[in-house]
Amino acid sequence: MSSTVAGHFHDHRQQSRANTLGLWIFLATEVLFFGALFAAYLIYRVLYPQAFETAARETEIAIGTLNTALLLTSSASVAMAVKTARLGQRRATMVLLGVTLALGLGFLAAKGFEYHSDLTKHLWPGSADFPLDPPQTRIFWALYWIMTGIHAVHVTAGLGLWAVILTMIARRSFPLESSDKVEIAGLYWHLVDLVWIFLWPILYLVGRS
Amino acid sequence: MSDIPLRDVRLETDPHVGFETSYLGEGFSLWSWLTTTDHKRIAILYLISTTIFFFLGGAAAVLIRLELFTPQGDLLTAEAYNRTFTLHGVIMVWFFLVPVIPTVLGNFLLPLMIGAKDVAFPRLNLFSWYLNIIGGGLAVAAMLAGGVDTGWTFYTPYSTIYSNGHVSLTAIGVFVAGFSTIATGINMIVTVHTLRTNGMRWFRLPLFVWAIYATSLIMLLSTPVLAMVLVLIIAERLFGLGVFNPDLGGDPILFQHLFWFYSHPAVYIMILPGMGVVTEVITCFARRRVFGYQFMVYALLGIAVIGFFVWGHHMFTSGQSMYASLAFSMLSFLVAVPSAIKVFNWTATLYRGQITWEASMIYALGFVGLFTMGGLTGLFLASVPVDIHVHDTYFVVAHFHYIMVGGMVSAFFAGLHFWWPKITGRLYPEFVAQIAAGMMFAGFNLTFFPQFILGNLGMPRRYYAYPPEFQVWHVLSSAGAVILAFAYLLPMAYLLWSLIWGKRAGDNPWDASGLEWQTRSPPPKHNFVEAPFVSEDVYDYHPENAPRGSGADDRRYDDRDIAGEKADAAESGRRHRAAETPPATAQARRASKTREPSDGEGR
Numbered sequence A: 001m002s003s004t005v006a007g008h009f010h011d012h013r014q015q016s017r018a019n020t021l022g023l024w025i026f027l028a029t030e031v032l033f034f035g036a037l038f039a040a041y042l043i044y045r046v047l048y049p050q051a052f053e054t055a056a057r058e059t060e061i062a063i064g065t066l067n068t069a070l071l072l073t074s075s076a077s078v079a080m081a082v083k084t085a086r087l088g089q090r091r092a093t094m095v096l097l098g099v100t101l102a103l104g105l106g107f108l109a110a111k112g113f114e115y116h117s118d119l120t121k122h123l124w125p126g127s128a129d130f131p132l133d134p135p136q137t138r139i140f141w142a143l144y145w146i147m148t149g150i151h152a153v154h155v156t157a158g159l160g161l162w163a164v165i166l167t168m169i170a171r172r173s174f175p176l177e178s179s180d181k182v183e184i185a186g187l188y189w190h191l192v193d194l195v196w197i198f199l200w201p202i203l204y205l206v207g208r209s
Numbered sequence B: 001m002s003d004i005p006l007r008d009v010r011l012e013t014d015p016h017v018g019f020e021t022s023y024l025g026e027g028f029s030l031w032s033w034l035t036t037t038d039h040k041r042i043a044i045l046y047l048i049s050t051t052i053f054f055f056l057g058g059a060a061a062v063l064i065r066l067e068l069f070t071p072q073g074d075l076l077t078a079e080a081y082n083r084t085f086t087l088h089g090v091i092m093v094w095f096f097l098v099p100v101i102p103t104v105l106g107n108f109l110l111p112l113m114i115g116a117k118d119v120a121f122p123r124l125n126l127f128s129w130y131l132n133i134i135g136g137g138l139a140v141a142a143m144l145a146g147g148v149d150t151g152w153t154f155y156t157p158y159s160t161i162y163s164n165g166h167v168s169l170t171a172i173g174v175f176v177a178g179f180s181t182i183a184t185g186i187n188m189i190v191t192v193h194t195l196r197t198n199g200m201r202w203f204r205l206p207l208f209v210w211a212i213y214a215t216s217l218i219m220l221l222s223t224p225v226l227a228m229v230l231v232l233i234i235a236e237r238l239f240g241l242g243v244f245n246p247d248l249g250g251d252p253i254l255f256q257h258l259f260w261f262y263s264h265p266a267v268y269i270m271i272l273p274g275m276g277v278v279t280e281v282i283t284c285f286a287r288r289r290v291f292g293y294q295f296m297v298y299a300l301l302g303i304a305v306i307g308f309f310v311w312g313h314h315m316f317t318s319g320q321s322m323y324a325s326l327a328f329s330m331l332s333f334l335v336a337v338p339s340a341i342k343v344f345n346w347t348a349t350l351y352r353g354q355i356t357w358e359a360s361m362i363y364a365l366g367f368v369g370l371f372t373m374g375g376l377t378g379l380f381l382a383s384v385p386v387d388i389h390v391h392d393t394y395f396v397v398a399h400f401h402y403i404m405v406g407g408m409v410s411a412f413f414a415g416l417h418f419w420w421p422k423i424t425g426r427l428y429p430e431f432v433a434q435i436a437a438g439m440m441f442a443g444f445n446l447t448f449f450p451q452f453i454l455g456n457l458g459m460p461r462r463y464y465a466y467p468p469e470f471q472v473w474h475v476l477s478s479a480g481a482v483i484l485a486f487a488y489l490l491p492m493a494y495l496l497w498s499l500i501w502g503k504r505a506g507d508n509p510w511d512a513s514g515l516e517w518q519t520r521s522p523p524p525k526h527n528f529v530e531a532p533f534v535s536e537d538v539y540d541y542h543p544e545n546a547p548r549g550s551g552a553d554d555r556r557y558d559d560r561d562i563a564g565e566k567a568d569a570a571e572s573g574r575r576h577r578a579a580e581t582p583p584a585t586a587q588a589r590r591a592s593k594t595r596e597p598s599d600g601e602g603r
């Protein structure tokens, strides 16, 4: 019995099954968490199609698209890291996770830059000099801030997770092949990526056809 | 492992026999409790914290009932009254009723019942307690700082544009507590999936486990939506991002949809665990296997699923389309079907049972009656024409109190009494407990039945003053509340008393079936000394045609060894002995015939 098995599990397989199941369930709750926002978006988009198209034309499509590319690439490197970790290739795993970290940080930086430019255009729906009309454009922008904000929080949490795991691998504090840490964190990261894949069209592509 | 009949050496006072000490003896410092990851100790932490919240919420209820004693508003101002009932609702729903059974009894018993050493994620379990406390602390702080006047439902725009209370802080508190609920849900589901002991098949799970499982499903699928709704409210209040703001074309009704998408399923979070408890108690004290076990399982899951599609019945008068109302009304009638199945099956379980009247049984039977009342009045409310008459009146108040207080709180007390000997190793004084149980039933009905009448006469809910014609009913209700308050304080007193002076309970004082009764009382740190093995069906109680034993006691019946019943007697004697011997060993002996005694035992 390896030392990474907690006392209340029989064996490694059982522990790993529990961890994976737990994470999948957590991801289901995340889907519902964002689901409420998507429902709100859908309803208002159906009610006020014009306003939403007007509002969506103001988002920074270049940055949004760049970010989509960054996040997708980072997901690919995570997928490879899961593979290499299972094979016990320590060096390769570390490099791939480093790439993920860098891409994720790039995403956040671009996002911050985008937020800055939104604010200089007064696209904060609470502000008095919000430039768009009709008033429902503010609902779009409220949803924009909330959705991307919560997503950014998730990205940040994911990066923290990767940083911890990377340090642990560097210090050899757990056996790489038999641990499911990389895989579990990877599942989470894919979900964060997936949410963005939905956010990108509804926030950036709407009204631009 | 040894083959010595352990019964001879199993003395609580003899520390040399190599058994682990009980979980209570693992450490006595406050620190050891606050950092424990043992599911049983965490259950005790929850027991303490939910009791505190219960008394906080209860204090608010006392204020409400005092104010309503007279038609004028003399004790509280209208403002203060609003804040009081909001405090009452928020605390009772999110910090008492939602967590209480899953986190206290569920935490303690679920691993024991499935033969596991702990829940799947012990540290997450502890973390969830801290989240609960932090959330509760924030909510209580908001209440102390001046409170909230929206009611527990936080309807917009009361909670946004027109609010003059500490809505954001309260909402953050509930938000945090929501994650505690989610963590518990994840833990319970993963535990049931992955940690069942050998031979514990899905359809051998006790119905309490099924109930917690179904509850956890609802928790996981609904709570995130509540969390997001609260985020939207907080975002509007703190940052001006008004998604529900009508000035921007936003729709406050959308709030109600999202809120009830959580909160109707949440009312089932507040009742399914109670159903689980009551099933265990009734089957034990009727000495009969649960009638229609599989139906009970499907009914639980059915409620969990259909419960997600009825939320619109809270919005019949909110201006939703007539067709939507009709559909929601239909679906609400549907959800009553599995509830009714459960009531029928409890009744059928009692049929030809050898019923005894232990306190927990009185609570459980009270549950069945009060839940039925609550459910039936729910059907009244689910019919659109009736609801238009009684919506937002005391009829609704009485309806949900019949289920939540009459049902769930009774069930919690039933469970607390039933498993008290297992949790503490002590017996509570039976006679006093029976009196308390009877008082609770009587006091409850006196408090809440008049409210059905009040509601039908037209008394709206959430008002601090009323026309004098209504006074007689309000006085009855307040009088009942006094009895009810005593009925809650009494158990508090004698349960605490029993911790020191109560008789020592055996491992299985009720002669109940189920793995939790086969380990010691109180259980050792890892629950079982050796992993148990399950070879029998669940609820293996007294055979149907056996003669009536005395009390809950099959033992006498064995000793009598009546001619012609030998086969039965031998059968039940075998089961009985298995329960008497420290079962882990008995089980293990049986188990060792069928499998290697390998995995993780005997550490």
Ligand code: HEM
Pocket: B153, B267, B268, B270, B271, B313, B314, B332, B333, B335, B336, B339, B374, B375, B376, B377, B378, B379, B381, B382, B383, B387, B390, B391, B392, B396, B399, B400, B403, B404
């Ligand atoms: C037989 C199943 C049930 C049906 C058909 C039903 C139906 C209803 C309906 C139609 C209402 C809305 C009344 C109105 O506002 O005009 C309502 C309110 C309520 N019900 Fe039920 N109900 C059922 C079971 C339950 C259960 C099991 C619980 C709790 C454990 C519960 C708790 C509540 C609460 C708390 C409210 C009031 C919410 C508020 O406005 O503050 N109900 N019920």
Ligand SMILES: [Cu+2]
Pocket: B263, B264, B267, B310, B311, B313, B314
């Ligand atoms: Cu409902």
